[in-house]
Amino acid sequence: MQLTASIFTLLAVATFSSVQAAPAKDIIPPVSTVPVSKTARFTMASNPNFQPNATRSVFKARSKYFKYIEGPVTFSSGVGVVPVVDYANDIEYYGTVKIGTPAQSLKLNFDTGSADLWFASTLCTSCGSTQTKFNPNKSSTYQSSTKTWSIGYGDGSNASGVVGYDTVNLGGISIPNQGIELAKKESSSFQSDPIDGLVGLAFGSIITAKGVKTPMENMMSQNLIDSPVFGVWLGKQSNGGGGEYMFGGYNSAHIAGTLTTVPIDSSQGFWSINVSGTTAGTTSSVSSLGSFSGILDTGTTLMLFTNTMATKVAKVYGATDNGDGTYDINCNTSKFAPLSFTINGAKFSIPPADLIYYRSSSRCIAGFGYADLPFAILGDVFLKNNYVVFNQQVPNVRIAPSK
Numbered sequence: 001m002q003l004t005a006s007i008f009t010l011l012a013v014a015t016f017s018s019v020q021a022a023p024a025k026d027i028i029p030p031v032s033t034v035p036v037s038k039t040a041r042f043t044m045a046s047n048p049n050f051q052p053n054a055t056r057s058v059f060k061a062r063s064k065y066f067k068y069i070e071g072p073v074t075f076s077s078g079v080g081v082v083p084v085v086d087y088a089n090d091i092e093y094y095g096t097v098k099i100g101t102p103a104q105s106l107k108l109n110f111d112t113g114s115a116d117l118w119f120a121s122t123l124c125t126s127c128g129s130t131q132t133k134f135n136p137n138k139s140s141t142y143q144s145s146t147k148t149w150s151i152g153y154g155d156g157s158n159a160s161g162v163v164g165y166d167t168v169n170l171g172g173i174s175i176p177n178q179g180i181e182l183a184k185k186e187s188s189s190f191q192s193d194p195i196d197g198l199v200g201l202a203f204g205s206i207i208t209a210k211g212v213k214t215p216m217e218n219m220m221s222q223n224l225i226d227s228p229v230f231g232v233w234l235g236k237q238s239n240g241g242g243g244e245y246m247f248g249g250y251n252s253a254h255i256a257g258t259l260t261t262v263p264i265d266s267s268q269g270f271w272s273i274n275v276s277g278t279t280a281g282t283t284s285s286v287s288s289l290g291s292f293s294g295i296l297d298t299g300t301t302l303m304l305f306t307n308t309m310a311t312k313v314a315k316v317y318g319a320t321d322n323g324d325g326t327y328d329i330n331c332n333t334s335k336f337a338p339l340s341f342t343i344n345g346a347k348f349s350i351p352p353a354d355l356i357y358y359r360s361s362s363r364c365i366a367g368f369g370y371a372d373l374p375f376a377i378l379g380d381v382f383l384k385n386n387y388v389v390f391n392q393q394v395p396n397v398r399i400a401p402s403k
């Protein structure tokens with residue numbers, strides 16, 4: 001459970017028990033020396049039996065020249081949509097992914113902070129009784145391999161197993177021969193989790209199954225999507241929940257205002273951005289708290305800062321350190337100013353209401369924390385307020401306030 005689950009588990013434990021923040025060394029996966037191809041190849045096949053088909057022609061042209069396309073994708077071909085469930089108090093978001101032939105449906109957490117696509121399987125001796133387990137014997141398209149995988153996460157949890165290949169359907173986009181990681185073992189924290197596994201949406205350089213391509217890499221190289229992007233909208237329980245991942249495009253229905261293009265540093269395999277300024281405080285006194293770099297991580301529940309930055313943010317909101325990466329914060333946010341970030345010249349905010357993550361009678365846990373990391377994690381507390389279009393080819397992201 002990457003950065004991801006390490007924190008959502010921390011909070012799923014939600015009884016305010018003391019949990020150690022994950023040490024940085026366990027959180028940063030080893031970076032493979034194998035370079036990731038960031039260039040999708042598009043070939044125009046010549047076919048003597050060619051039938052004129054305007055839809056297909058436009059689709060192909062759009063695919064070939066996607067980098068020039070402005071605005072949202074409006075066509076249905078080459079775009080996959082996966083609605084996600086907002087679990088509990090915005091702790092995690094999962095969607096249904098269909099694997100194999102006939103399809104077996106699993107509930108997977110879409111995680112931009114890791115790159116492995118893995119789930120419980122019938123080979124598993126330690127998976128939870130409530131988890132759906134993929135049975136490779138029941139899929140006619142399944143191909144086994146001798147490859148193995150093993151992932152360890154910052155909270156000490158882990159999972160491992162074997163690699164196979166099968167058809168994976170992501171929101172209507174069918175990816176043939178997708179590398180899938182079947183769990184043979186998983187640690188106990190996964191057994192009580194509502195999810196059956198994860199879909200990693202970080203860069204392929206950090207996948208633990210050597211030589212296996214991520215779904216995004218396959219969709220790009222096989223020309224299955226209109227554009228090498230996915231758009232992420234995360235809902236809020238306070239506003240009806242839900243959420244949506246759109247592969248090959250983005251959904252302007254969830255965008256308020258204009259998208260700002262932001263460069264990405266993918267050298268560590270993450271979606272890392274620079275934040276040039278931070279403002280926070282009260283309606284009568286807003287402070288400038290400085291710059292930082294951070295990763296956009298759908299798999300982490302909170303907004304996590306470096307310890308130094310977290311101390312500054314906590315101070316201006318009068319929050320008290322619980323010593324485990326979390327803060328208690330005043331439940332009355334009426335005098336709070338938003339927590340705002342300047343990213344490539346535009347301002348993106350977390351409203352005062354979301355500075356409270358969890359409320360229990362008179363006690364409130366803050367939506368921000370720290371994890372002893374040298375960079376920040378812009379987790380769900382940020383992402384449920386801001387829509388992000390992740391472009392894996394450039395790479396860059398485009399961010400706008402969400403609705």
Ligand SMILES: *[C@@H]1O[C@H](CO)[C@@H](O)[C@H](O)[C@H]1NC(C)=O
Binds near residue numbers: 054055056059077
């Ligand atoms: C034209 O191409 C589109 C996209 O590939 C496809 O969905 C549609 O069925 C095709 N139409 C015809 C008449 O072949």
Ligand SMILES: *[C@@H]1O[C@H](CO)[C@@H](O)[C@H](O)[C@H]1NC(C)=O
Binds near residue numbers: 122123135136137
């Ligand atoms: C698949 O079937 C084979 C042969 O019947 C059996 O040995 C194996 O354990 C089965 N695998 C799973 C995952 O059920």
Ligand SMILES: *[C@@H]1O[C@H](CO)[C@@H](O)[C@H](O)[C@H]1NC(C)=O
Binds near residue numbers: 152157158189
């Ligand atoms: C996986 O986690 C469990 C604790 O949940 C631990 O006992 C085990 O040693 C870990 N395995 C590895 C390979 O790290």
Ligand SMILES: *[C@@H]1O[C@H](CO)[C@@H](O)[C@H](O)[C@H]1NC(C)=O
Binds near residue numbers: 273293
């Ligand atoms: C972030 O800022 C540093 C220092 O100015 C710069 O070297 C780096 O390229 C920037 N990274 C991105 C992703 O913009």
Ligand SMILES: *[C@@H]1O[C@H](CO)[C@@H](O)[C@H](O)[C@H]1NC(C)=O
Binds near residue numbers: 332333334335
């Ligand atoms: C919240 O604080 C404001 C002023 O700081 C006060 O007027 C209001 O009554 C408080 N609300 C509650 C529910 O205590």
